[in-house]
Amino acid sequence: MNGQNPVFIPGPTNIPDRLRVAMSAQTKDHRASDVTKILGPLPEGLKKVFKTESGRALIFPASGTGGWEAAVTNTLSPGDRVLAARHGLFSQKWIDLCQRHGLDVDVIDRPWGSGAPVDLFEERLSADTSHEIKAVLVTHNETATGVKSDVGAVRGAIDAAGHPAMLFVDAVSSLGSMDFRMDEWGVDIAVSGSQKGFMLPTGIAILAVSEKAHAAIETAKCPRCFFDFRDMDDALSTGGFPYTPPMQLLLGLRESLDMLFEEGLDNVYARHFRLAEGVRRAVAAWGLRMCAESPELYSDSVTAIYVPEGFDAHALTNYAYDTYGVSFGAGLGEFAGKVFRIGHLGALTDVMVLSGLATAEMAMKDLDYPIELGSGVAVAQQYYRETANAARFKAA
Numbered sequence: 001m002n003g004q005n006p007v008f009i010p011g012p013t014n015i016p017d018r019l020r021v022a023m024s025a026q027t028k029d030h031r032a033s034d035v036t037k038i039l040g041p042l043p044e045g046l047k048k049v050f051k052t053e054s055g056r057a058l059i060f061p062a063s064g065t066g067g068w069e070a071a072v073t074n075t076l077s078p079g080d081r082v083l084a085a086r087h088g089l090f091s092q093k094w095i096d097l098c099q100r101h102g103l104d105v106d107v108i109d110r111p112w113g114s115g116a117p118v119d120l121f122e123e124r125l126s127a128d129t130s131h132e133i134k135a136v137l138v139t140h141n142e143t144a145t146g147v148k149s150d151v152g153a154v155r156g157a158i159d160a161a162g163h164p165a166m167l168f169v170d171a172v173s174s175l176g177s178m179d180f181r182m183d184e185w186g187v188d189i190a191v192s193g194s195q196k197g198f199m200l201p202t203g204i205a206i207l208a209v210s211e212k213a214h215a216a217i218e219t220a221k222c223p224r225c226f227f228d229f230r231d232m233d234d235a236l237s238t239g240g241f242p243y244t245p246p247m248q249l250l251l252g253l254r255e256s257l258d259m260l261f262e263e264g265l266d267n268v269y270a271r272h273f274r275l276a277e278g279v280r281r282a283v284a285a286w287g288l289r290m291c292a293e294s295p296e297l298y299s300d301s302v303t304a305i306y307v308p309e310g311f312d313a314h315a316l317t318n319y320a321y322d323t324y325g326v327s328f329g330a331g332l333g334e335f336a337g338k339v340f341r342i343g344h345l346g347a348l349t350d351v352m353v354l355s356g357l358a359t360a361e362m363a364m365k366d367l368d369y370p371i372e373l374g375s376g377v378a379v380a381q382q383y384y385r386e387t388a389n390a391a392r393f394k395a396a
């Protein structure tokens with residue numbers, strides 16, 4: 001029966017029944033004349049989620065990592081300089097991917113738990129008077145640390161420096177759960193995936209690409225084939241695919257977009273804020289510390305929490321799974337053993353989150369953490385009660 005429990009890892013997320021039903025489809029000939037009906041509406045729907053009118057939405061069969069690779073190989077050449085901050089495992093992995101493609105990454109190391117260093121970006125860009133830096137990389141939501149960065153402020157820094165660099169954003173664990181504004185923030189490429197806010201299995205990398213980034217293909221010399229933007233854009237714009245599409249996942253994506261729009265994107269974001277706020281209050285009641293350094297950095301899709309001195313976070317997440325059949329996120333990279341994470345994005349309600357908080361409390365109590373059973377659950381219950389009326393009409 002443990003398979004009935006929701007997961008509280010920050011991706012892949014819980015798959016709602018409606019999406020599982022939509023994906024349970026027989027094989028369909030991807031060259032059949034009516035396939036355009038499935039593929040055709042996807043880019044327009046995705047553009048609404050990215051909040052872009054001028055950009056193009058592209059999808060590739062891949063995980064989010066493939067999306068990073070697509071962004072880099074379509075727009076840059078080996079030896080090109082890019083600017084990035086390293087402040088969590090995901091920003092670190094994107095930097096590593098760039099380096100393996102022969103890019104020269106200007107890395108700004110920042111403490112894990114901090115956000116994108118807007119001032120330092122502006123400093124580096126202002127100093128780069130010959131405009132060698134071709135792109136600035138930002139991880140909108142650092143899933144390892146539960147930190148949300150201010151993408152609009154990074155755009156402000158690029159503009160203040162009068163620099164022509166493109167702005168690439170990893171929005172894998174924010175798109176579809178936290179507000180994203182591609183056009184307003186002047187984002188050139190945003191990368192996401194199917195398995196987080198879209199509530200689907202892993203398997204589709206989802207990108208939005210500005211005119212400027214799309215034009216960069218003409219001069220970019222990194223090798224690419226499978227992830228070629230032009231091939232995919234040409235195919236999608238005629239309702240087709242450049243190779244065999246993952247049809248069942250695409251049926252799921254179409255249904256997922258319907259679900260997001262039926263709830264309303266603003267309501268989806270408000271739901272995520274409310275769920276996250278309940279978790280944050282529970283963490284405070286437990287007397288534990290969050291990794292995110294300050295409240296404006298708090299992520300609404302994942303909360304990363306330090307375990308008290310002398311405790312092993314891996315033992316906690318393993319114990320919760322082995323004993324209660326509930327998954328929480330482990331600490332990653334330099335946070336291994338020190339941090340556990342509660343993922344609260346995707347198909348979740350306050351009732352489900354309360355079950356996660358209650359389970360975390362049981363596991364911590366069993367392992368002799370200095371917490372009081374029910375303390376976090378009680379404050380979350382109180383907050384969810386106080387905010388239930390406003391949420392009720394939106395949730396349906």
Ligand SMILES: *Cc1c(COP(=O)(O)O)cnc(C)c1O
Pocket residue numbers: 011063064065066090139141142143170172173193202
């Ligand atoms: C999940 C995630 C990714 C993508 O990882 P894959 O395992 O390749 O799908 C990238 N960036 C962030 C911030 C993520 O949370």
